[in-house]
Amino acid sequence: MKITNAKVIVCSPGRNFVTLKIETDEGIYGIGDATVNGRELAVASYLQDHLVPCLIGRDASQIEDIWQYFYKGAYWRRGPITMAAIAAVDVALWDIKAKAANMPLYQLLGGASRTHMLTYTHANGETIEETGDKVAAFKEQGWKAIRVQSAVPGLPVTYGVEKVGSLAQAEDKPRETLWDTPTYLRFLPKLLDHLRDRFGYELHLLHDVHHRLTPQEAAGLAKEVERHRLFWLEDAVPAENQESFRLIRQHSTTPLALGEVFNSIHDCRQLIQEQLIDYIRTTPLHAGGITHVRRIADLAGLYHIRTACHGAADMSPITMGAALHFDRWVPNFGIQEYAFHPDEAKNVFPHEWHLRDGYLYSGEKPGHGVDIDEKAAEKYPYRQAYLDVARLSDGTMWSW
Ligand code: GCO
Ligand code: MG
Secondary structure, three states: OEEEEEEEEEEOOOOOEEEEEEEEOOOOEEEEEOOOOOOHHHHHHHHHHHHHHHHOOOEOOOHHHHHHHHHOOOOOOOOHHHHHHHHHHHHHHHHHHHHHOOOEHHHHHOOOOOOOEEEEEEEEEOOHHHHHHHHHHHHHOOOOEEEEEEOOOOOOOOOOOOOOOOOOEOOOOOOEEEOOHHHHHHHHHHHHHHHHHHHOOOOEEEEEOOOOOOHHHHHHHHHHHHHHOOOEEEOOOOOOOHHHHHHHHHHOOOOEEEOOOOOOHHHOHHHHHOOOOOEEOOOOOOOOHHHHHHHHHHHHHHOOOEEOOOOOOOOOHHHHHHHHHHHHHOOOEOOEEOOOOOHHHHHHOOEOOEEEOOEEEOOOOOEOOEOOOHHHHHOOOOOOOEOOEEEOOOOOEEOO
16 A cells, blocks of 8 residues: 655644645545644644655555654654654554554554543632632543642742643743742642542542652652642653652652653653653654554553553644554553643544543544544634743743
8 A cells, every 4th residue: 555645734723733644545544643832833844844755655554664764764863843743654654554454543553451541631720719619510520530730829820720721822922921939839739638628539639740840849749749649740840851750759659640741762761660650641642653652651561650641632633532542452551631622623623532421432433533624624724823931030941
């Protein structure tokens, strides 16, 4: 089966998405997501200008060789742009292979290890009470696991709380936000105290620090919130320096999650092999497709670490489809994140996966079960957009 055409589609149904559609001489096509929030056009160009010309005429069934060709064959390898572009090719090719086999993608990976996936969503409030009310509403809808973020009093904007949340801002420059670690560290335990008093301990609560602390601060926080028995504390420290997690680990048993920004197994090898984390958050988008995340998951499995694919709304419904087929198979599955796509995105990307009672279901259609309506996509042209940046009150740049 020969690849006859590959096109890059950039659209903005509620937010920007980059999609690769690969067509073959047998009439079967597959689609993959290449979205890197705030850097969309860089991946579009990487695909269009550098990968697509090498794809035409290739045998679509050679997923592994094509992956290696684009990974090893690039002298300048790794990095979010390269790996997202390779991921889009990889996911589109798995989609084609599964459609050609007339099987849902999880069957090609080794078949189902489970019927449905435990999933968490986000409760974000301006006040502790409002966050609690949102948790109550999700609980009522059947959710078993909820990530809780609340505005930190004294900071004008808090990550994850605004309506647009982590969505990139449609502006010509990144918005600058203010961060203050001591204020945050005094506040967070109060939020968790309130939620445990109100909901007890059965409900899984998660919290995302979003890379803001030093290892020493994170160790103190992880120790202090042990009493709240979190499902996890996420991205406590920026993880370029993987060994910094040793300090947190030595001081606390709070489960740790990490890895949504990682794009290769080498970004998490030490964290996994030293058992410094409990959940690995790499997705089939930012970490090089199904072909690469399954390698990460297999390594993680050796060390009792479970998967937890990043599921923010800034990855298209295609990534959610691919992730759910991966989740359906992966033996060491932990949890899946889901943050609700804008309605316009659901129309552009018709999909078979669905939510019921706090669980996601992959669907049974051949392929990954997600399609793109190119006519609908045309109605939503790309808009320039950035993620926020953060500074301390004296102007120092901080991790956002
Ligand atoms: C999460 C993430 C996101 C990111 C976003 C950046 O845990 O879901 O931290 O909210 O901020 O994906 O583009
Ligand atoms: Mg996160």
